[in-house]
Amino acid sequence: MKTSKRRITAAVKASGTSLTDIVGLGPITAALIIGHTGNIDRFASRHHYASHNATAPIEASSGDKVRHRLNPRGNRQLNWAIQVIAISQLRHDTIGRRYYDRKIEQGKTSKEALRALKRRISDTVYRHLVNDAQQLRS
Numbered sequence: 775m776k777t778s779k780r781r782i783t784a785a786v787k788a789s790g791t792s793l794t795d796i797v798g799l800g801p802i803t804a805a806l807i808i809g810h811t812g813n814i815d816r817f818a819s820r821h822h823y824a825s826h827n828a829t830a831p832i833e834a835s836s837g838d839k840v841r842h843r844l845n846p847r848g849n850r851q852l853n854w855a856i857q858v859i860a861i862s863q864l865r866h867d868t869i870g871r872r873y874y875d876r877k878i879e880q881g882k883t884s885k886e887a888l889r890a891l892k893r894r895i896s897d898t899v900y901r902h903l904v905n906d907a908q909q910l911r912s
Contacts, residue, residue: 779801779802782801782802782805783801785805786801786804786805786808787801789808789906790906790909790910791804791808791902791903791906792902792905792906793807793808793899793902793903793906795902796859796895796898796899796902797862797863797866797868797869797870798858798859798860798861798862798863798866798868798870799859799862799899803855803858803859806851806852806855807852807855807899807903808903810849810851810852810855811823811852811903813907814900814903814904814906814907815907817900820896820897820900820901823896823899823900824893824896824897824900825845825848826848826849826852827848827849827852827853827856827896828844828845828846828847828848828849828850828852828853829845829848829853829856829889829892829893829895829896830845830848830893830896831844831845831889831893832844832845841886844885844889853892856892856895856896856899857892859895860888860891860892860895863891863895864888864891870891870894870895873890873891873894874887874888874890874891877890877891
């Protein structure tokens with residue numbers, strides 16, 4: 775296990791990715807994200823990427839009550855990786871934790887607040903992957 779972790783860490787560093795700059799995202803999770811995402815250019819926008827990794831919520835409104843629920847589609851491995859990042863951010867005093875707390879203060883349930891945090895993390899991951907791809911082209 776230690777050898778595998780060292781090899782993955784070395785491979786992630788060699789890739790030149792900036793994903794590990796995100797709080798709560800280590801080399802193992804970065805490798806998982808890079809592997810399951812593939813070429814980031816195949817996604818037209820952060821919204822398409824969120825739909826692919828199942829962090830784009832599905833509307834489940836009824837009457838005057840506007841609600842969103844979990845998206846069961848998409849790449850579940852990517853969704854799990856983003857869940858790991860979100861839980862890691864919630865355990866420490868981070869920007870993600872403050873965002874989550876702000877959503878709770880706005881009246882969201884804990885599941886809704888976590889879903890919003892995961893979407894925000896998905897957008898951040900997408901931005902990092904796009905920037906990394908642009909730097910490779912330069």
